Amino acid sequence: VDAALLSRYEGTYELTPKLQLTVTVENGSLMILPTEQPKYRARPYAEKDFFIPEVPAEVSFVLGEDGKATQLVLRQGGGAMVAKRVK
Numbered sequence: 238v239d240a241a242l243l244s245r246y247e248g249t250y251e252l253t254p255k256l257q258l259t260v261t262v263e264n265g266s267l268m269i270l271p272t273e274q275p276k277y278r279a280r281p282y283a284e285k286d287f288f289i290p291e292v293p294a295e296v297s298f299v300l301g302e303d304g305k306a307t308q309l310v311l312r313q314g315g316g317a318m319v320a321k322r323v324k
Contacts, residue, residue: 238281244262245305245306248306250320250322252318255272256271257320258311292313295313296309297309307322
């Protein structure tokens, strides 16, 4: 996925009041930093869909009308959680 496209996913997403995911682009890769956890590199398997093999988990982004992500969906352990963009 082109680094310019990745920038539309950057932001902070709230899973719970105590758990946020900070998404950044570093050296052309999408990085995800959960609150009080290590940073993970998310590997793309589609334009809006990524996987994190170390966890294992999948992250999908939902885009708004302006083309920027408004939320993400985290799939892990057979469940799914929606996190709204807060920053």
